[in-house]
Amino acid sequence: MSELLENVLSFFSLETLDTRLFPPTDPIKKEKIVKKASPKSKWSTLEFKIYLAVFVVFVPLLYKTAMDASNETNPNYYKYERLLSQGWMFGRKVDNSDQQYRFFRDNFPLLVGLIVLHTGLRRIVSPILGLKKRTYFDFGFGLLFLFGAHGFNCFKILIHVAINYAIGKFSPNYKLGLIITWVYGISTLFINDNYRNFKFGLDFVDYGFKGIIERWDVFFNFTLLRMLSYNLDYLERKRKLEEIKKEENELKLSGLSVNERLVAPLPIEDYNVINYLAFLTYTPLFIAGPILTFNDFIYQSNYEPVKAVKDYKRTFIYGLRFLFCVLVMEFLLHFIYVVAVSKTKAWQGDTPFQISMIGLFNLNIIWLKLLIPWRMFRLWSLIDGIDPPENMIRCMDNNYSALAFWRAWHRSFFRWVVRYIYVPLGGGNSIFSRIFNSLCVFSFVAVWHDIELKLLLWGWLIVLFLLPEILSTLYFKRYEHEWWFTYLCSVGAIANIWMMMIANLFGFCLGKDGTVLLLQEIFETFSGIRFFVVSSLVLFAATQVMFEMRESEKRRGVDVRC
Template identity: 65%
Template sequence: MSVLGQMRNFFALETLDTSIGPNTNPTKRQAIIKRASPHSRWSTLEFKIYMVIFAIVIPLMVKTTMDASNETNPNYPIFSRLLSQGWMLGRKVDNSDQQYRFFRNNFPLLCLLITAHVVMRRLTNLIVPKSSSKRSYFDFAFGIVFLIGAHGVNLLRILVHVSINYAIGKYVKDRRTVIGLTWIYGVSSLFVNHYVGQVPFGIGFLDHGFKGIIARWDVFYNLTLLRMISFNLDYIERTKAIQDSATEKETPEKQIQEPKLKDLDYRARLTAPLPISEYNVLNYIAYISYAPLFIAGPIITFNDYLYQSNYEQLESVKNYKRTFIYFLRFLFCMFVMEFLLHFTYVVAVSKTKAWEGDTPFQLSMLGFFNLIIIWLKLLIPWRLFRFWSLLDGIDPPENMIRCMANNYSALAFWRAWHRSYNKWVIRYIYIPMGGGGKYRIINSLLVFSFVAIWHDIELKLLMWGWLIVIFLMPEIIATLVFKRFSENWWFRYLCGVGAVINIWMMMIANLVGFCLGKDGTLKLLHDLFNTVEGFEFFVLSSIALFVGVQAMFEFREAEKRKGIDVRC
């Protein structure tokens, strides 16, 4: 295989997650291939011109970002206090992002924890016969110890929430009441933790006791909440399935004794016919406290976790070569992050709003590379924890399957960004609310309102969630109006123009919510449309985005020619 072919395989979707390879259904796979353009466009004159533009624009983007955030910039004294001593070529490092700093500073400790957990699992498997013990028993024991080390006495606060949720799911009889109470308590607990999560117990030895390595337990509670809700709703769904079987003159006992629990794909595992006895407090705590995925995910449903733990280990986790390549992908991303933190100080600039006198090009690049760093600071922990989970024999969904800069559709963007969370939201909120039916916009507003509140209880994030829904509407309408022209030669170019508009709207929404804030974004918009230099940049950057979009289209066409369609 050529070097280029090896690189393509290294960065292929299938390398990240085997569940997104070519469609296993021959009929559907052929239908996907038929929808793709039959031949690659990379050798055409059009795409050769695009590649020349790429060769010019991408280095210029990096240089402009460095000019706006390095020692040569007049604003450097404003943000230099946030920089730390680095290790790369004598450069300082921008370690000012609190979330990533926590991960980066504790990376050696995490590596020790991963090693200890994997070794203990292997030893336990050797010592304890598989016939007399389930994997979830080990997860329960290790999880309790892990939570004590992570949160100390604050574990009591978590256990209160976990216990109340379990009681709602198991002891409230009416199905609709259980669903309602689960959601009401779940969302309410986010507000409770936000306002009183750090209020003292009022008991001396608890208030002054060991708070664990992660004293801010409430920051990680949000992921715990998703697992709590998953357990209750999976349990309710399973009891309803058994009741429906009983009404069809099939006894619950027969349904329990004869479940088909082999060779289930991802979708089937979500509704795996587990014995009802498996929905017990031990498996509940084992799932809630599963160490590899507890801190940051990816998110896996209760049914999927228990199926992989106690019934069938997937072939993907037995492929050690594939896991090793996944680890190399993780190291590559970590190196890219270190390079950016050492050579572009965009996080420090955004924190201090040190952009006075910057050109629209520089300001937009500060925002763009801030988004790249946000993408990486989430991707890197997620991939490390997923790698840990793969070593342990559990294969959760991959959270990031596209580069942040490889997106042109707002709808598709949310399918690829925090993908396991997106799947969770679709399963437990979007589809039960009616999905993409006649109330699609209302359902989307509710979904993104929950997403915003779940991330943090701040007005700017709620505004961000509503902006996303508003920005979805033109794409939805345009898709319905123009899809009948899909066979025309000009349709790809029309889609490219629409995609450029989409990218601008997505960038504005995310710059408000996560990077430049309202003030920085308003300054950027003012400079773009009220100065000659700004408008020139807007036009040229839109042309560059159009070129990038055409490349994105072609990447996806190449995937379709292999029978892969991930709809993002």
Template identity: 80%
Template sequence: MKVLDDILSFFALETLDTRLFPPSDLVKRESIKKKVNPKSRWGTLEFKIYLLVFAVFVPLLYKTAMDASNETNPNYPRYERLLSPGWMFGRKVDNSDSQYRFFRDNFPLLVGLIVIHVTLRRVVSPLLGLTKRTQFDFGFGLVFLFGAHGFNVFKVFIHLGINYAIGKYIKSHKVAYYATWIYGISSLFLNDRYRSFKFGVNFVDYGFKGIIERWDVFYNFTLLRMLSFNLDYLERKQALYDSKKEIKEDKLVGLDDRQRLSAPFDIGEYSLFNYVAYLTYTPLFIAGPILTFNDYLYQSNYETLASVKNHKRTFVYGVRFLFCVLVMEFLLHFIYVVAVSKAKAWTGDTPFQISMIGLFNLNIIWLKLLIPWRMFRLWALIDGIDPPENMIRCMDNNYSALAFWRAWHRSFNRFIVRYIYVPMGGGGQNRILNSLLVFSFVAIWHDIELKLLLWGWLVVLFLLPEITATLYFQKYSGKWWFRYLCSVGAVLNIWMMMIANLFGFCLGKDGTTLLLREIFETFDGIKFFVVSSAVLFAATQVMFEMRNSERRKGIDVRC
């Protein structure tokens, strides 16, 4: 049993991030425990049947995905050209996704950069007598930025300068607030149109362009930090104006995660120096996770968090990261669904096979984002900064569209909630409109593409049934059948989420249309839909109980 306990502990939420610990407030912790039946269902006959379903169908999912994408499939010649020589068991590897290929091919370079960065901080800071972490971050960040983008840094600094000027020099709080958002969103469109803009100076226009010439690809994450700095500064400035007095720095000790978001800094801390240090903080520059300016400044100059001092936690987190890398390598060597979707090579496949092409594509998308994010967060942890964990649930461990977005890119979700959703009124009377605007921003932020904007609106459309059903049926939560009714709704949710994401990120319009036609216009498709829905029903019951197990420990992450 100890081995099983160690395995469960290794994959537990608490292993990822101390922000996912039970609340320190005992009253709040006990209120979470009261929401759930204290008796576990894992040992009941019902759940033994569910686990048996898992034991039969999970291997079948892998086999079907392999049948739909490997050498034995008649469509293999159509996508074989997209495969590359691999290193695992003599297999080829599906390295056709350009985004993950960039990370995978540059993995040794990133490891080297981590070693150099962490070593230099420990050597240079004492030698130069640097008293604040931001001093090293400022210098190293500028050097890294030039190495990454070369003379394209001038284009980045134009945006940084305009954003800083908006926040600092527009006197009206309201005008500065709206100008920050208008310019921030407009800059995405400007980059899409004018990213190759020439300055008319030869050594700038045609000189060194850095390791990453496409500077605009990573600008999206820089934009979030730009917005965070301005909005945190404007909030602090307004708070000081309202209170008419400064708050002493002795209150900047022992702040928790939420308190750090609005930490009472001296207004002078919102300086150009700290702004540049924050924006160019190397471990989080390329892809995050997103750490707000206030949180970064607090951890850099005021207090090293206990989670960072616990080196065992960081080591376990690193082992878990390596485990995810190996899982990804296994999938890319044995299941070539990315290449299949790029070649649209699913002619003659069964509805089950097409759905598995889509499902494993979504899992690979999840992993290709999770792995870089965890590597960069691991880098920050080793360096002494603790950003939020971005992925706290496996992609397949989701049944609610609302909860899904709280667990997927969690630091971005926290950013959206803090800076957009709550200021707009949150879940009040305009909840749907607020959600529509939020997902419109999310879609535009990802890419200036109509398909993704439609995806964002489709997600909001699929939120409506869940929101409506939750409001209506909540009064029956004490009934014995409520848990099963929730599973029926969860199954419908999963289908809708899969369709939305398959359309937006995997199969596109053609593949998704074909899948729906195969499912609902053929006998085999209908049979597949019924069996799949029954399996999903069992899966959702297991998901419910997993979350109940967390609540029995006082943990409720609402996803």
């Protein structure tokens, strides 16, 4: 029994997802992490047995309440029944009403076929043509895929790609190249927003084949991150070569760690057009990532494959975790129709508990609809021999800190902005620099997502919401060895969770009307106040379990700071 439990825990562990989450290989660094953890496990204590009992009672209750609020037995069912389709699980209908996930779900067989075609062709074509470097195949296949995806609209992308390449290659010095790269890069978002339907004056281009995905500008944002990565890596490499004068004194291209790969001392000749386009159009990661830096991609492609991609057992287990997530999503869509409920705002007469579960399960479905494509594309990349970072390393419900949430959500993007924006601006050496640099980061993140003032305000508000957590953490850190410290942290975590839930319910699920109704039901009725108190007590138990989970990870030498 204990062996079975150990295998289950191992299957769902962080280390199974990504070797970047392994304990440090340096024993001194690992020992520092272990020393941070509480020496004794709390899982067998009476306190945590009570918390386990809370989970046993309340987790099934959450599912039951969400089903009661969205199934056939709910009086509002007639309002959203039209949005449901015939499913394949136990004769149930399926809520396939989310347009974004529907596109992925309906084209799932096509994507599987593309994975087989792409990985199979590489293994057949590369030996026949005698391709010595992986990037030669990626260059050719990537351009064909680009045309297949966007048709003649790919010329609009290639114009941006060519201008960005010229900026990097012909900039007279590092600082000017840096400035022009960022100015043009951000400008492309505004240019595409206003001129995405620009006409070239040639009928076969303007009205010809538009590819499988006509809205080329939607996926360009990921291409932009790769464009910027190429230029910034190239300019940094040029500057270092000018400083040391002799390239041979610095070259070391074997056995590099994860962080060393980001600044890999590649020969300057590697920053060429073929590698550039191979990187930008690398098919498994082209549509939505995860995001890999240029240096890391070229190092893995042409110098030393990462050990993780050689470990077929790891890739197989990762594939099983991907399939598990797909089945969880299918179960939710077949038994809990909260997406359709939210689209029709069909929550009249529901209790505060039911409305909150509509929102909570909506958030879980949003999390899954992003996680599943990202994991599929990463699995494709792993099968193909390239190891990008894992994008989602924590379950959405396993979060108590807004700051840590952003480290775990879209993690490859988080690593990208830290690498190219936060650290170059000075990092977090002081409170002022931490706030200012965070404002810069979230301003870019907001504009990158969409050109809207409300998103820019959203980015600034996030920094404002992070301030109480940052300041309270700094103040109370001196008491971290007191017996009551973790309980105090739970009180702060409960406030954080309520704030994050309400903000996300407003933005992504219930909207203004539903959120206002929920708050009124909670704080203006006795049943609502009772729900709030009981929910907060359950969250207290949940946060204590989250804390101990992270302590258990630290005792293994794992500390991902989220």
